[in-house]
Amino acid sequence: MEPNYLEYKGKYKGIFAWIFSTDHKRIGLLYLYAVGAFFCVGALLGLLMKLELIAPDKTIMEAQVYNSVFTLHGITMIFLVVIPGLPAVFGNFLLPIMIGAKDVAFPKLNLLSWWVYVFGALLALSSQFMGSGPPDTGWTFYAPYSFQTQSNVLPAVMGAFVLGFSSILTGLNFIVTMHRMRAPGMGWFRMPLFPWTLYATAWIQLLATPIVGITLLMIVAERTLGIGFFDPAKGGDPILYQHLFWIYSHPAVYIMILPAMGAISEILPTFSKKPIFGYKALVFSSLAIALVGYFVWGHHMFTAGMSGTALYAFSFLTFLVAIPSAIKVFNWVSTLYKASIDMQTPFYWATSFIFVFMIGGFSGLVLGALATNVHVHDTAFVVAHFHFIVFGGVGYAFFGAIHYWFPKIWGRMYDVKWANFGWLTFFIGYLALYGPMFYLGLVGMPRRYFDYLPEYHGPNILSSLGAIVMIGGLAIIITNLIISSRRGETAKANPWGGSTLEWTVPSPPPLENFEEIPVVDKNPYEYK
């Protein structure tokens, strides 16, 4: 039998066998290690912010440091962790296997995407150590502050620009792969839901990312050549910047959340031992989110001074985009009806995902309505909402996915007790961390605050303690995964009784996944 992809020996040795590998599985793991490392950095920066906020006045750092820390936290988490997170890690590893292909359509382009990602990441991070101090603009780089600050904004902006290419190339690769390389018999509606969400995501990556690329280049032109696009002192318009930024950055939220929803749609049927409820509804809701998601960016700017007509049009569209997400939640919950549930760690993550995602979604309705938005816009409420969607949504799905596909990726089982204990600790800490921020926002505490008035102290203490507990949970989870990947029990090909194609190949899969390309003659989620 062919050696598995972990042990395969190609023409390069040692680390080069990885960083020059065009195997989609090795590239997926390269992304995992990079994303995982950046995630740990971002999480620690978040913890530092929370420790600073445990009491009014300076606690552990100066205001300038705090402003740089939340900027770096945002840049790292958004551009280096959540945008590439699920698509680049699990998409790369699993997409070809799940559709019965030997690799993605353009393996070399795929490797290039990873290198571009690493280059962009290093460029973005170099801003911390070179020039006139780390950037302090927030990850949104709002004009004209981003032109006036003396801090080192350019490398961060250029880094984000370069990272965009990695995202575009990955999206392109996945679209072609799904169009051209599905196994014989796998019609579009026999494709599993995780690839479907990657498909919707890939189109957003391809069509929306160039806009932020151009916008970031405009910042560079303005800062270096003095062309007045956005700075009113030079005749530019700061609101134009906000439009261009959010035209990308709102759809980017769907780049993050769609594959997360896809992973949940894989986990639930496997542990329920029954088909996913409303397969087509889930497919079309993904496409609807990708489509309508393009037209709601203005809800980030309800107080920026747009016309009243624009405001209620954007508010209306924002409410429409809630519907496909609601449809997904109903279908997920209905999948559990008359199921035969095997309570495993990925299932805990998936169901807690549904809970936190609902909180994130409902708080999104508060933000979508005009009257309420004006009050809570730019307060801690938005930060809580955002983290419930992006950390609650994407983060929970990521941890669910990594436990779910762990046996497939490393051919070993994780330690169940530690995994469940880690999940519980994380879940409790998570709710304590972000829950109070809803309240803080409602009573008027603005976001990106280094210091606050004494009236906001109580909830901030709870939030900071929650952060400590949550980081403890993360440490347990990550340590358990690392140790288990080396010493865990050997895994079978299909430890969970899953029905999609990745469970038909050995764990870990051989280099080219399938000895013979499978012929698909049934829908993805069929159980006897």
Added chain:
Amino acid sequence: MFLNVSNFVEGVDKAFVFIFAICVFLLVGITAVMLYFIYRYNKKRNPKATQIHGSTSLELIWTIVPLIIVLVMFAYGWTGWKPMKEKAPDDAMQITAIGRMWSFGFEYPNGKYTDSLYVPQGKPVELDLVSEDVVHSFYIPAFRLKQDMVPGSDKDRMWFIANSPGSYDIFCAEYCGLRHSYMYSSVVVMPPDEFEQWYADTAAVQPETAGETEMSADAVAGLNILKKNGCNACHSMDGTRLVGPSYKGLMGKTETVMENGEEKQVEIDRDYIVRAIYHPDEQIVKGYQAGQMQSYEGKISEKEIDQIIEYFKTLQ
């Protein structure tokens, strides 16, 4: 039911209550159903799953019902917000609200200038929101109002009728740099007659300095110029180190400054103060950052600088 601190609170809070009620009901309901399913259909209790693929009628129900719910939410949000965007009543008092890194200032039609916003109870007030540098956001949580102050834009306005006397927080809600979290002020709502009395007294420009008898008229004027231009956001009066050096003990002392990258000793005299206000980056006191302060040439006259210096002399 609602404490109508401003004329918009009721509309906004109704939208909050409606949306929260529906959301909490759905969150609790769906979570309860999910937990019940997890309990009831555990493989111990239900060893064999029933193979159900879906239901078109259910899909229709949970598409249409949520659609109706969110449209009602949209309507609540719109109704609560619409009056804010409408034109202020014609008799509204016009006040200019200025935001700059990192303080607010308020200019009244009769030339009065204050750090806190003073308004009469029960009368419409319209604010013209102006930014002198970057984007700020003018936020009064108690009034449920927020509007960005965009530099270069003359369209940013906000109006309200304050109903209850008292003092309420104003925050800057849009991140604007180093001391963003210290950029706050308050709106003081006064009974109409009390307000008229205060407003008519143009001699005491600042209520804060109204009772000041220790200082000469020039020094009081100097303090008011500093406040009007937001200087105190970055320079303290009591020796505290902020973004720039403190005024305390400033006049006559010898400082080490950086000029073109070289250290230099200078005595702080009138010439230095003029230069620091008109060309702030030329001689930066050692240990402070250049590029933080704009030039006030054309905004503060030399005569006014003399008054500022009179004030500095009181801080020895």
